[in-house]
Amino acid sequence: MALRDYLLRRAATTALTFVLVMVTNFVIFRLMPGDPTLMYLQGVPPELRVEFEKVMRHQLGLDRPLHEQFLVYIYNCFTFQFGKSFLYMRPVVDIIAERLPTTLLLLLPATAISIFVGMRLGAEAAWRRGSKLDVALLSLSLFFFSMPIYWLGMLMIYAFAGSGWFPPGGVISNEFWDSRFAEAGLHPQNFFEQLAAMFMLDPAGAIVDIVWHLVLPVATLVLYT
Structure with a gap:
């Protein structure tokens, strides 16, 4: 009985820690200054920047409400869809x-x-x-x-x-x-x-x-x- 209670407490603590880490990670990146779409605008002609930025924000899901962004973030984490690296410009999963x-x-x-x-x-x-x-x-x-x-x-x-x-x-x-x-x-x-x-x-x-x-x-x- 004591071992079972201990394992249940450890499992609950681990699950809670996992959830808190994911929420904190989501919130921190949303509070950081700057716009991630600017990474993709380098080399884009000035007359196309506005339209290109809209397209990138839509592809990254940044034009959605915050709660939808969080649900997409959770789904992507569990399905290993981590997007593309800003540094290597390659899928993160491949890296x-x-x-x-x-x-x-x-x-x-x-x-x-x-x-x-x-x-x-x-x-x-x-x-x-x-x-x-x-x-x-x-x-x-x-x-x-x-x-x-x-x-x-x-x-x-x-x-x-x-x-x-x-x-x-x-x-x-x-x-x-x-x-x-x-x-x-x-x-x-x-x-x-x-x-x-x-x-x-x-x-x-x-x-x-x-x-x-x-x-x-x-x-x-x-x-x-």
Whole structure:
């Protein structure tokens, strides 16, 4: 019974937080100064700007009442219709899809290791409550948690990438693999094609290279969480 009540409270809190975040996000962008249609008016002849602005406001739904805009916003969020990026002038879904594999490649092992290490050390600290181990683990966890993660990342890069032990960034050794691809007559166009070509040429080398690039960012996330 207690577990069920706890799960229900957590689910309700999560749902409420999700709704508040969506409402806040909608309100903030509506209160910000400026007009998003101006991003599309660059290069448009002056005699066409007024008509073009009307068309863009209609396409973006900015000519609708505020409550209709909110309902459309909620619908688009749940159907993954995020529109077009002002910066890249491409569908946002396509940009997310391109970057999602590398994001998951980083977050999944970092999350799994964090859970395992956290539960193991937490159990040890709870079993030896008040001991030197408990105090040391608590102090270390507070130290890393209070440190800005970007600063921790820079320290890790300075300490380990600066000495050449690990790469400072990236997912694979691009120069090395580009030469291998050229020798084999391969021309991968995206990350998935690169991975496929790498595992076709040298499966063990591909795994080692990816893990080598993941060590620093994964270690940073594990220490922070």
